[in-house]
Amino acid sequence: MLNLQDVSLLISAGKPEQFPKGIPQIAFSGRSNVGKSSLINTLLNRKSLARVSSAPGKTVTVNFYLIDKKLIFADLPGYGYAKRSYNKKEDFSALTDAYLSKCEDIALILQLVDLKVGLTEYDRMMLQWMNESGIPFCIVGTKADKLNKTELQKAVSALCSDSDVGAAPVIPFSSLKGTGKDEVWRQINNVINS
Ligand SMILES: Nc1nc2c(ncn2[C@@H]2O[C@H](COP(=O)(O)OP(=O)(O)O)[C@@H](O)[C@H]2O)c(=O)[nH]1
Ligand SMILES: [Mg+2]
Numbered sequence: 001m002l003n004l005q006d007v008s009l010l011i012s013a014g015k016p017e018q019f020p021k022g023i024p025q026i027a028f029s030g031r032s033n034v035g036k037s038s039l040i041n042t043l044l045n046r047k048s049l050a051r052v053s054s055a056p057g058k059t060v061t062v063n064f065y066l067i068d069k070k071l072i073f074a075d076l077p078g079y080g081y082a083k084r085s086y087n088k089k090e091d092f093s094a095l096t097d098a099y100l101s102k103c104e105d106i107a108l109i110l111q112l113v114d115l116k117v118g119l120t121e122y123d124r125m126m127l128q129w130m131n132e133s134g135i136p137f138c139i140v141g142t143k144a145d146k147l148n149k150t151e152l153q154k155a156v157s158a159l160c161s162d163s164d165v166g167a168a169p170v171i172p173f174s175s176l177k178g179t180g181k182d183e184v185w186r187q188i189n190n191v192i193n194s
Contacts, residue, residue: 023105034078116146119165139159
């Protein structure tokens with residue numbers, strides 16, 4: 001069992017040289033505003049450890065949270081924010097690429113997808129990369145509380161039957177209601193205990 005009282009921001013890394021090594025990492029990926037910070041806060045029972053921003057995508061960093069000195073959550077820069085300048089977009093790709101291609105400690109990638117929006121072009125690029133990398137990944141469908149039961153079923157089955165998703169687990173999640181929190185932790189525990 002991880003001690004969730006012992007959690008801190010290890011480093012907000014703007015350069016690959018700053019990425020931590022030697023501890024298993026769970027990477028959180030998704031477009032700006034998809035609910036990444038909210039997922040991290042919910043998993044760690046915190047209100048505002050990871051900043052929940054209304055003006056997304058200002059600085060390009062990977063934020064590393066150290067949990068009980070045994071596990072790291074890596075919050076990747078959000079992508080696809082329309083107002084981000086061209087240069088910043090490049091920074092985003094370079095830093096994310098460096099992390100995904102060089103970090104040897106990634107145990108699992110959580111790919112967040114807004115259930116109301118579905119897969120974007122960039123989500124698909126990420127999924128194709130993950131499929132090729134062989135790193136285990138899960139889809140976390142965010143903001144489940146915004147959909148009614150029928151819409152939710154439809155959104156989840158569209159993801160489950162998508163060829164870019166393949167056999168990856170799809171977990172509906174709501175930070176507002178706590179839906180899916182236990183299932184996300186189950187997936188994380190699966191990879192770190194195996
Ligand atoms: N209704 C609802 N809103 C959410 C949920 N998760 C996040 N949000 C909202 O979506 C916005 C972006 O959330 P944030 O966690 O900062 O997304 P990030 O940019 O991916 O880190 C904020 O206004 C959040 O309050 C959720 O599960 N349900
Ligand atoms: Mg965020």
